[in-house]
Amino acid sequence: MARNAGSLLDSTSAIKLRTNPLNMADYPVCCIAEMPLTVLNELLDQAHAGSEELVPNSQHELSIVEAAGDGSSRLPDKVTVPPLNDGFRPFIAGSLEGAAQNVGKAMYFAVLDHQSTTDDSAVLVHRRKDSPLATVRVTFKSVQSLLVSLSMATTGFEEISSIASSQGGIYGRTAETPRKGAPAPRMRLGGN
Numbered sequence: 298m299a300r301n302a303g304s305l306l307d308s309t310s311a312i313k314l315r316t317n318p319l320n321m322a323d324y325p326v327c328c329i330a331e332m333p334l335t336v337l338n339e340l341l342d343q344a345h346a347g348s349e350e351l352v353p354n355s356q357h358e359l360s361i362v363e364a365a366g367d368g369s370s371r372l373p374d375k376v377t378v379p380p381l382n383d384g385f386r387p388f389i390a391g392s393l394e395g396a397a398q399n400v401g402k403a404m405y406f407a408v409l410d411h412q413s414t415t416d417d418s419a420v421l422v423h424r425r426k427d428s429p430l431a432t433v434r435v436t437f438k439s440v441q442s443l444l445v446s447l448s449m450a451t452t453g454f455e456e457i458s459s460i461a462s463s464q465g466g467i468y469g470r471t472a473e474t475p476r477k478g479a480p481a482p483r484m485r486l487g488g489n
Contacts (some may be wrong), residue, residue, distance in 0.1 A: 347438035436469035
């Protein structure tokens with residue numbers, strides 16, 4: 298199954314490269330908090346590594362929304378490849394809704410917030426017509442592969458949310474093992 302999925306992703310990447318001559322990123326990332334370059338580089342490195350594990354020779358697919366000289370946002374015309382230099386300035390939106398207004402027509406995108414600076418996680422956002430934004434927190438390592446899967450409709454946003462709930466609230470991270478003296482984990486009804 299994983300081999301077939303990899304072949305499908307490989308063929309889709311090849312199609313994307315042919316139909317997207319500017320190599321414009323399909324998967325924008327917007328910040329809603331000040332983000333050190335180390336965190337941005339970590340996101341780009343881990344997200345690419347996560348895709349590489351699933352599909353060897355994966356390309357970088359994320360594009361960080363940049364701040365223009367006048368303080369407005371600018372969607373880059375190509376993917377953002379680490380390492381970022383000191384001159385790189387990410388655009389900072391005031392909220393998730395503000396981020397949604399600055400990622401073009403993307404249905405799915407990632408957001409970096411204050412929590413991203415401490416736990417290597419991002420918020421995936423699904424923009425739905427005439428509905429509130431749907432969100433789920435995911436590890437940096439799973440950002441790119443999930444955005445690709447969502448855009449190809451090989452997984453659903455609700456499925457990702459459900460898995461995140463079972464993993465302690467962050468997709469891609471296993472729930473911590475209880476420690477002596479810490480509260481006991483909640484019991485799950487219905488077996489396993």
